[in-house]
Amino acid sequence: MPAVDAGNGMGGMGRLAWMNVFRFCKALRVLGHVMVLAVLALVGLSFYAVAVETLGRGIAHGAPHIMVLDLVLLVVFSTLVFMLVWSYFAAVLTEPGSVPEDWHPFADDETATRELQRWNTGGDTLYDRADPQRPRYCRKCHNWKPERAHHCSVSGRCILKMDHYCIWVVNCVGLLNYKFFLLFIAYTWAACLLAACILMPGLVEYFRGEKKSGSTLVFLSFVIDAAFVVSLLGFLGMHLKLLSVNCTSIEMYEKQRIHPWPYNKGWRSNFDEVFGPSWWQWLLPFHTEAERQRMMDTVLAAPLIERVGAVEDV
Numbered sequence: 550m551p552a553v554d555a556g557n558g559m560g561g562m563g564r565l566a567w568m569n570v571f572r573f574c575k576a577l578r579v580l581g582h583v584m585v586l587a588v589l590a591l592v593g594l595s596f597y598a599v600a601v602e603t604l605g606r607g608i609a610h611g612a613p614h615i616m617v618l619d620l621v622l623l624v625v626f627s628t629l630v631f632m633l634v635w636s637y638f639a640a641v642l643t644e645p646g647s648v649p650e651d652w653h654p655f656a657d658d659e660t661a662t663r664e665l666q667r668w669n670t671g672g673d674t675l676y677d678r679a680d681p682q683r684p685r686y687c688r689k690c691h692n693w694k695p696e697r698a699h700h701c702s703v704s705g706r707c708i709l710k711m712d713h714y715c716i717w718v719v720n721c722v723g724l725l726n727y728k729f730f731l732l733f734i735a736y737t738w739a740a741c742l743l744a745a746c747i748l749m750p751g752l753v754e755y756f757r758g759e760k761k762s763g764s765t766l767v768f769l770s771f772v773i774d775a776a777f778v779v780s781l782l783g784f785l786g787m788h789l790k791l792l793s794v795n796c797t798s799i800e801m802y803e804k805q806r807i808h809p810w811p812y813n814k815g816w817r818s819n820f821d822e823v824f825g826p827s828w829w830q831w832l833l834p835f836h837t838e839a840e841r842q843r844m845m846d847t848v849l850a851a852p853l854i855e856r857v858g859a860v861e862d863v
């Protein structure tokens with residue numbers, strides 16, 4: 550699943566601002582809406598090739614045992630497609646998590662104002678950039694941002710636990726929709742794998758000359774499904790690896806130089822942090838209100854309160 554990382558912008562370019570490539574990220578929003586139609590078209594093509602052209606014919610004209618097998622396959626495939634579409638729109642429509650206005654990581658507003666004055670004179674050099682838990686300020690949003698938040702150049706705001714901006718879901722993938730994005734990828738991979746397996750026997754028969762007529766749409770669908778099976782496997786594997794160590798795509802590069810990685814609580818706790826503790830919710834693309842609140846509280850907690858003393862010593 551190709552994705553566009555539109556993370557930190559290139560602030561401070563002055564006269565060269567017009568050359569800032571991240572300005573063009575806004576154009577991705579327009580492209581994104583076309584991508585929603587493209588995803589729906591691909592899903593429709595696959596469903597038509599599998600359910601109507603292949604399984605539908607087996608159910609209507611096949612021997613009894615073929616009919617039963619095709620019926621079971623149709624139910625399984627339809628369920629995967631339904632979950633894929635549900636997860637997709639959950640990822641598209643869910644607000645990924647913004648930084649509340651006037652949020653700051655300090656004990657009180659006075660400290661926040663004082664730190665901002667220091668930040669305005671000394672900039673980010675005041676703090677150790679190798680420390681992911683350092684106080685961080687966004688010049689574009691004019692607001693402090695919690696650790697793990699990043700400014701998204703496409704949506705023009707800071708996103709909590711930002712992973713990347715994905716043109717396929719026309720949305721930034723962050724704290725509150727990362728689970729839905731992962732489920733979308735996983736259901737898409739499973740549906741494409743099943744579709745390729747269902748379509749392949751008919752195509753083999755056609756190319757062997759055992760079947761006189763073949764459908765172009767079935768062939769096209771098989772090629773696309775097989776391509777997604779291969780390409781999504783690597784992408785899914787990468788995200789499962791990141792999930793197991795509690796790291797985002799943006800943080801992947803930070804993690805290579807920061808040891809030990811401060812957010813890694815063990816694979817099971819890392820999994821629960823994204824998918825929730827209730828096993829029956831793991832496969833469903835939604836969070837309960839209590840779960841959403843817990844996730845927001847976790848990232849907006851202010852661990853830096855204890856660090857102000859250390860910061861003032863710099």
Ligand SMILES: [Zn+2]
Pocket residue numbers: 687688689690691699700701705706707
């Ligand atoms: Zn920002």
